[in-house]
Amino acid sequence: MSKSDIPLLVEHGPLRIRYLEGRGRTLVVSFSGVGKKRSDEPSIEFPGIASAGHENHVLFVTDQSRSWLNGAGMADRIQRVVEATATHIKAERIVAIGNSMGGTMALHMSRLMDFERVIALTPQFSVAPGEIPEEDRWSYFRKRIKQFHFPRVEKLRTDTTKYFILHGDEPLELAHARRFPQEPGITHIIVPDTDHRLAEHLKQRKILVPLMQEVIAGRSRRFRRRLASIGGLPASRVLLDGQASTAPDLALAS
Numbered sequence: 001m002s003k004s005d006i007p008l009l010v011e012h013g014p015l016r017i018r019y020l021e022g023r024g025r026t027l028v029v030s031f032s033g034v035g036k037k038r039s040d041e042p043s044i045e046f047p048g049i050a051s052a053g054h055e056n057h058v059l060f061v062t063d064q065s066r067s068w069l070n071g072a073g074m075a076d077r078i079q080r081v082v083e084a085t086a087t088h089i090k091a092e093r094i095v096a097i098g099n100s101m102g103g104t105m106a107l108h109m110s111r112l113m114d115f116e117r118v119i120a121l122t123p124q125f126s127v128a129p130g131e132i133p134e135e136d137r138w139s140y141f142r143k144r145i146k147q148f149h150f151p152r153v154e155k156l157r158t159d160t161t162k163y164f165i166l167h168g169d170e171p172l173e174l175a176h177a178r179r180f181p182q183e184p185g186i187t188h189i190i191v192p193d194t195d196h197r198l199a200e201h202l203k204q205r206k207i208l209v210p211l212m213q214e215v216i217a218g219r220s221r222r223f224r225r226r227l228a229s230i231g232g233l234p235a236s237r238v239l240l241d242g243q244a245s246t247a248p249d250l251a252l253a254s
Helices: 047-051 074-089 101-109 171-177 198-204 208-216 220-229 235-241 248-252
Strands: 008-012 015-020 026-031 057-063 093-099 117-121 162-168 186-191
Touching: 008 074, 015 047, 015 074, 026 047, 026 074, 026 101, 047 057, 047 208, 057 074, 057 101, 074 101, 093 101, 093 208, 101 117, 101 162, 117 208, 162 171, 162 198, 162 220, 171 186, 171 235, 186 198, 186 220, 186 235, 198 208, 208 220
Parallel strands: 026 057, 026 093, 093 117, 117 162, 162 186
Antiparallel strands: 008 015, 015 057
16 A cells, blocks of 8 residues: 555645545554655555554655654644544544654654554654764754754653554664653563664564554553564663563563
8 A cells, every 4th residue: 555545635845644544433643754765755654554454544644854743833733634533533542653753753742632552663762953962864854954843752641642662772773762751651662683674674573563453452461472572672671781581571561
């Protein structure tokens, strides 16, 4: 499934929002990452997973400016579209997902909206100057951000939203991972021997689809057990110990 298969709902500056109709009462908001070509609109993220065979309604959000949600008025416009769509379909649940920049956008938007859960793969804690001294990627786009309305991931609403954050264990991933808040309501997992291409790694191991669909559907325990089966460890443990060999606490977590 590609962008051309999904009706364009909103086009405003660099922002594009597409809508794929579903049968149920779950609305999934899928935020795209940076993509591969500067001149192209980023590809839509996780279409088959998000839709689950057209069971879920899906909004696909792309930002051709790659602003990490810092474009003028972008967050407000996305919020209005998501809320209007949720009202139209009588949504009972809203779930946000994203990869890389898209994961960061999903986390930022959760401060403004009542998402039931957010699933963020390899999100950046920040791309603002000085926040992550080790970070040297995406400089072409980062230096074009005029104002950082969302300078870092903070003030997550753990009272209303369950967060699931995944990172690889290479140095740049851990530079971001160690800065994320650690508190109840945030499941933050480090997957060993992976890097920023974590989603591709999980796909190759044929675990990406069931993993994402389980957490979207609310089956958090299965999600954690599946990650534990491939060596996934709680971020607090990895960042504290540096290395660990087993993860019984992750497998048994509720």
